[in-house]
Amino acid sequence: MYTLVSAPVLGFDLTRMGGGPATAEVLLHALRLTAPALAIMAEHLLADDARAELWLEVETAAARMPTVSRGLDPAVTSRDDPTGDPPAPRAGESNAALLRALQLAPIGTVDALLRLVRYDILAWTWSGTGLAASQEPLASQATALLCDAAVAAYLRDVLSPRTRRRLAAPWISAQRRLPELPPIDLGPHQLAVTALLERLRTVSSTDAQRLTIASDEARAREGVAWAGAVHAASWAAHISDRIRVAASGQLLLVQALDHDVITLADRAGGVWNMLSGAVQAVVVRDLLDEATTHRLLAPVIGALGPAWLM
Known part of the structure; x- marks a missing residue:
C-alpha cells in the first residue's frame, strides 16, 4: 500500500495525522542517507531488550488504530464486510462522529510503513534478490533505528509520550553526528x-x-x-x-x-x-x-x- 511509486497515498494518510509532518521529515532524511551514515546510526540503536519492550506497545497501539481497509472499528475488517461499506453507526454514535473517524482513518498500516522504509527507501542497502536478499549488520541496525523513528512519529496520536520519546531519541542523537545530507532533489x-x-x-x-x-x-x-x-x-x-x-x-x-x-x-x-x-x-x-x-x-x-x- 505504501511505496515510493504510490507516495500520494502515503501523503494522503500523513496529511490527516497528527504525526504526519514529523513522519514525512524522517522519510525525507531517509531518502538522502548515504553509506557513511549507517555506522553512526547503528551505534545509536537501542538494546534489543529495550526495543522489544517498546515494540510491544507499538503493536498494541497499531492494533487500536482504525484503517480504511478494516473499517472504522478495528474489530470490523473488510473480509467481514465484502461490500466495502463502512460499518453502521452503533447506538448513540452520531453520523458526524463517524464522518470524522472516516476522515482520519489511514489507508495504509504500520506494517506498510515499515516495508516502505526497509525495502523501498533503503533498497540500496540490500544485496541479493528474493529469499536470498540480505543486509550487512550495520545496515540492518541502521534500518531498525530508522523504523523506530518513523513509527514513533506515525503513531503519535496513539502511543504514550514516554514510548514515543524513547523510540525517537536514538535517531535524534544520531542526526547530530551524521554527515551533511545532500539537498532534497526535486x-x-x-x-x-x-x-x-x-x-x-x-x-x-x-x-x-x-x-x-x-x-x-x-x-x-x-x-x-x-x-x-x-x-x-x-x-x-x-x-x-x-x-x-x-x-x-x-x-x-x-x-x-x-x-x-x-x-x-x-x-x-x-x-x-x-x-x-x-x-x-x-x-x-x-x-x-x-x-x-x-x-x-x-x-x-x-x-x-x-x-x-x-
Whole structure:
C-alpha cells in the first residue's frame, strides 16, 4: 500500500495525522542517507531488550488504530464486510462522529510503513534478490533505528509520550553526528515545485475556499479522466527515474499543509488529491502531453493564480 511509486497515498494518510509532518521529515532524511551514515546510526540503536519492550506497545497501539481497509472499528475488517461499506453507526454514535473517524482513518498500516522504509527507501542497502536478499549488520541496525523513528512519529496520536520519546531519541542523537545530507532533489522543475509548496504554506482562508471549490468542480467535471492523468504522471516519474524525486515532492507537500487554513475535512474531501496531482504533474511537466498537464494543473492555477508556475 505504501511505496515510493504510490507516495500520494502515503501523503494522503500523513496529511490527516497528527504525526504526519514529523513522519514525512524522517522519510525525507531517509531518502538522502548515504553509506557513511549507517555506522553512526547503528551505534545509536537501542538494546534489543529495550526495543522489544517498546515494540510491544507499538503493536498494541497499531492494533487500536482504525484503517480504511478494516473499517472504522478495528474489530470490523473488510473480509467481514465484502461490500466495502463502512460499518453502521452503533447506538448513540452520531453520523458526524463517524464522518470524522472516516476522515482520519489511514489507508495504509504500520506494517506498510515499515516495508516502505526497509525495502523501498533503503533498497540500496540490500544485496541479493528474493529469499536470498540480505543486509550487512550495520545496515540492518541502521534500518531498525530508522523504523523506530518513523513509527514513533506515525503513531503519535496513539502511543504514550514516554514510548514515543524513547523510540525517537536514538535517531535524534544520531542526526547530530551524521554527515551533511545532500539537498532534497526535486528534479529539473525544482523552482516550480518549490514555489507551489511555498504558496501553499502561506494560503489565506480565501485561497483555501477557492481550492475547495476548484476540487469539487474538477471532481465533478473530470471524473475518471482525472485519475487517468494522475496515473500518466506517476508512470512518467517511473520511466524517467524520478520516483524518489516525486516522492520527495509529496512528502514536502504534507509539510506545506501543516496548518489549519486548509481543514482536515477539505483535505480528505478532495483538496489533497488535487494538490498532490499538481505536484506530481510539475515534477514531470516536460514529459506530459498538454492535455494531461492542463487537467492536473488548471484547477490549482485557477484557485491560486499562475505566479508560482515558473
